[in-house]
Amino acid sequence: MEPSYDLVVVGAGTGGCLAAKTAAENGLNVCLIESKSAENIGLKACGDAVGMHHFDNIRLAYPTGSELCWELEGVKIFSPDFETSLRIMGLGAKAFMVNRREFGRRLIKEALDAGVEFMDKTTVLKPIIENNHVVAVRVKGSVFSGVLKGRVFIDASGVSAVLRRNAPEVPGFERTVGREDLEIAYREIRVFESEINDKTFGCIYLSQKYAPGGYFWLFPKGLNVVNIGLGVQFSRAKMEIKNYFTRFINEKLPWLNKAKTLDGRGAFVPTRRPLDNMVSNGLLVVGDAACQVNPIHGGGIGPSMTAGKLAGETAVKALEKADLSYRGLWNYNVAYMRVYGAKQASLDVFRVFLQNVSDDELNYGMSRKLIAEEDVLKASLYGEVKLTITDKTLRFLRSIGKLNFLSRLRKISELMETVKVHYQSFPENPDGFPKWLVAVRKLVDEYKMVGMGNV
């Protein structure tokens, strides 16, 4: 007979582990499936930075011991000409630099302790759908290959989104994500022979020339260790991602070449608003598979854990009510949009704008502090951009013919607020969803037009 579970979670990354653990703690019989081996689960291309507030939000213990490599007080953002840097610090800017492998091991252990059955070295090939409902998955593994049945499924397989891509059709469910909404990223861990200078701040370098539609990062990971990487909007990538990375270092930060490379790897990150609808019949989608990454900085560990927890809780309630249709799972959408999705969607408005401003405009905007240092953190935490525009700035902008830039920025800031409010009123019931979705599509068209300077 085919094995059968209340809940099958695909992917044991940060989102999948939290989903599996939450559901098992609430009494479900859960199977967690993962392609990688148990010891390598956390190993992936990542900047390794997780904001402290994410742990507080889901009441997860802070990383300690070998799991914690370093702590950052905040981040410095450099303009393309390196002339201006904004220093973002304060409670919401504190971040842990984690050892991804150890962090992954801890999350797996917590899931196992809660009673989750874990199948590593096992790949889910596809969902099995009957009557427009996911009823099982076909897997190929080192110990078991065949069909695994479940009453409900969670796709936490990251950008590969193996269930989402083949999910049953229900209103507003997106199976694919556009190239313009993906970043291709590459990162290396490098070690120096001596201590690095500034170890308390992560650094972000904006540049359309070197990282079109993305940025270069340098995150200290110890006294003499750094995590450095670069992301480029996938639709604009014209050469291998590693070539962008090497070019930036050679031309802008050559001192980084004195360090030895310990590890180098690349991967995709979705950078957009969350999927409009993250549930189908018998299916919830979590983490990168649901495009839940912060669209501005690409941080997705925190939101994936938050969403994993919400998806696990929703699965428990839906099983109690014995309604595993998309309607029965709808509350996951509502909960996610309230706690993170609304902010994420408003930041997507700003993402499109940032990806389409020139280096000159960025240099100018940052040097004039059109957004004050203290407001950048608020923007990242709450998805609101407040502009500080003096009469002097206005006169200057007029004199250099840049009023259009300013009016775009103003419009973007208004649209961020409109989008956020719209997402905060995400319909509690699927019946209100079609109307809400029509308005979203209109707003997205509008902010893409304004962001790209087509108005």
Ligand SMILES: Cc1cc2nc3c(=O)[nH]c(=O)nc-3n(C[C@H](O)[C@H](O)[C@H](O)COP(=O)(O)OP(=O)(O)OC[C@H]3O[C@@H](n4cnc5c(N)ncnc54)[C@H](O)[C@@H]3O)c2cc1C
């Ligand atoms: C270069 C880079 C730098 C980044 N830096 C940061 C950062 O500093 N901070 C931050 O917060 N975020 C960062 N991110 C984003 C972050 O890594 C992701 O958002 C986060 O890991 C998403 O978690 P997840 O659980 O959704 O997916 P993942 O962590 O990708 O987990 C998915 C899991 O599913 C497994 N899997 C996939 N397909 C299958 C299948 N068919 N069958 C079985 N298992 C499967 C995979 O092996 C994997 O273990 C970065 C991303 C990249 C690419």
